[in-house]
Amino acid sequence: FLLNRFLKFKPKRFSVIKMTHTFTSIFFIFQVFCCKAMISIGRRAITSPNFLTKNAINVFNRKNDFQMNGNDDVAWSKVKVVSSEEVGPSLKTVTIDVGEFSANYMNPGQYVQMKMSDDKPGFYAIASAPKSNGIFEFLIKGTEANKPLFQVKSGDEVDISSIMGKGFPIREEFEGFKYDFPVQNIVLLATGTGIAPIRAAIESGMLETDTTGPFGRSCTLYYGVENEAKLAYKHKIDEWEGRGITVVPVMSKPEGTWKGKIGYVQAALGEDSIRVPRNTGCLICGQKEMISEAKSILTNA
8 A cells, every 4th residue: 555654674565466468567566565563673664655567667765754754743643442352373453443533544555553652653554444433453463563552452542643545546456447458357465464454455345356247356365374373364264255255375384284275375376377467456465575476476477
């Protein structure tokens, strides 16, 4: 999702990719690097988007802008935690009542800053779909930097910024004939907590997947984690499949009698291949290495 801010550490990325046919060019990538929080620094890093065309990649780097502005121009509001639920080893879903400003959440992929009192803020993608009921969900990993938020309980107060970024431009890029062919096939790639904004996209209905009629889009989600216990939204897989999403869990360090795909999501994507590149779109959220390898696979499809 499009960010207006940039911090400086180890990134994750978010991408939207639009591919053509025989020339295997990628028309659009909407990308954000969203890093793991470093213990010594205590906050996450996010970069602004890359735009990829057939001829060039332009990286819009706003490190200096963010370092100059920092958090001085962020308006903070105090909001209450509704619940904090463990959904896997060192993983929690934190639900927060943000009140009226939830109406500013328009697109999956938007995010906020959050902190506890005087702690350093982190950047968190909103995991719930856009709606105006005032409730946001976040997927929080139990790192040292996230410790204050990971330990919150119902009734606690947290400081939250206003909605940031423009989110995934799904309708602008996937609909119509902007790139000769409207998207009919969608690929989703997510690793770890990168599933959060992908979940928001799935449950928003904007992907317009449908298995009951001739015009619905097909969609495959490759969801990569170390082992089955770390599938944060395992309980939602049936619901997503009911929406027309084919869910392919991929385990890098499987345990027990796992019989599904083993390895990394980009390798699984490469094995399955892209059937019709010219009308395929892709959303990606995950580690830097995964993004890089996935780009290569998509570019050469």
